[in-house]
Amino acid sequence: MAKKEIEIKVSGKKLQVESGIPLIKALWSEGLPEEIQTGCMGGACGACTVTVRYSDGRKGKSDLACMMLTEEGMEVFPYRIEAVSQIPPLSINPNLQNLKKSFPTLDRCTKCGSCTAACPMDIPVMDSISRMQGNEFDKVAEDFVSCVHCGLCRFVCEDNVKPHNMALWIRRSLASSEEKLETQKSDSFSNVDETEEWTFLLSADPKERLKRAEVFRETGGVPK
Numbered sequence: 001m002a003k004k005e006i007e008i009k010v011s012g013k014k015l016q017v018e019s020g021i022p023l024i025k026a027l028w029s030e031g032l033p034e035e036i037q038t039g040c041m042g043g044a045c046g047a048c049t050v051t052v053r054y055s056d057g058r059k060g061k062s063d064l065a066c067m068m069l070t071e072e073g074m075e076v077f078p079y080r081i082e083a084v085s086q087i088p089p090l091s092i093n094p095n096l097q098n099l100k101k102s103f104p105t106l107d108r109c110t111k112c113g114s115c116t117a118a119c120p121m122d123i124p125v126m127d128s129i130s131r132m133q134g135n136e137f138d139k140v141a142e143d144f145v146s147c148v149h150c151g152l153c154r155f156v157c158e159d160n161v162k163p164h165n166m167a168l169w170i171r172r173s174l175a176s177s178e179e180k181l182e183t184q185k186s187d188s189f190s191n192v193d194e195t196e197e198w199t200f201l202l203s204a205d206p207k208e209r210l211k212r213a214e215v216f217r218e219t220g221g222v223p224k
């Protein structure tokens with residue numbers, strides 16, 4: 001059966017391509033691999049992010065060229081988004097104050113919504129900026145689970161807020177401070193001498209005992 005040929009436009013060039021195949025594959029078949037950047041080819045790295053317009057009146061959107069399929073009349077706009085160097089995460093106490101020190105542009109956000117509209121992964125980027133400002137870092141970490149770090153939310157932000165870089169900093173900082181806490185806990189446990197503990201518990205002043213119990217609840221170990 002003959003393959004159905006359709007017409008699409010990529011960077012303004014008209015192309016006749018097979019219908020319903022991944023956009024990247026269509027470009028390769030046309031000998032144009034350099035039109036759109038590629039990386040993982042599996043929807044994970046964000047290198048191939050493009051924006052698309054449709055001729056049938058459907059709303060345009062951002063998408064991943066390795067995952068989207070060719071359709072009659074689609075118009076594709078690729079662009080290269082330069083990577084920026086990442087700010088190292090903190091391994092203890094990531095909070096709003098520390099976030100602002102590393103990313104002083106956080107409060108420039110005007111809540112214009114462009115980042116949310118641009119995100120190919122449907123992440124509520126603008127709302128998550130508000131959660132960052134409210135110190136709700138666990139929720140931010142969840143918001144950005146599917147982020148492919150294409151950089152589009154940074155690219156469209158006129159106020160240089162860098163949403164995905166901040167989210168990455170938060171996710172990495174939370175992960176390293178949890179790791180540090182686990183190490184501290186296991187260090188504390190390894191230093192517990194059972195006989196000493198019983199002697200202390202049977203003889204200590206009740207206030208001292210309570211204080212020690214509070215430390216144990218917080219850290220999983222007892223003061224050395």
Ligand code: SF4
Pocket residue numbers: 108109110111112113114115116125126129153156157158159160161162163
């Ligand atoms: S594009 Fe920038 S200013 Fe607009 S909501 Fe997103 S982060 Fe805020």
Ligand code: SF4
Pocket residue numbers: 046118119120121122123125146147148149150151152153154163164
């Ligand atoms: S949050 Fe930003 S970097 Fe992450 S996928 Fe969405 S647009 Fe790309």
Ligand code: FES
Pocket residue numbers: 037038039040041042043044045046047048049064065066067148
């Ligand atoms: S090439 Fe990695 S997401 Fe498309």
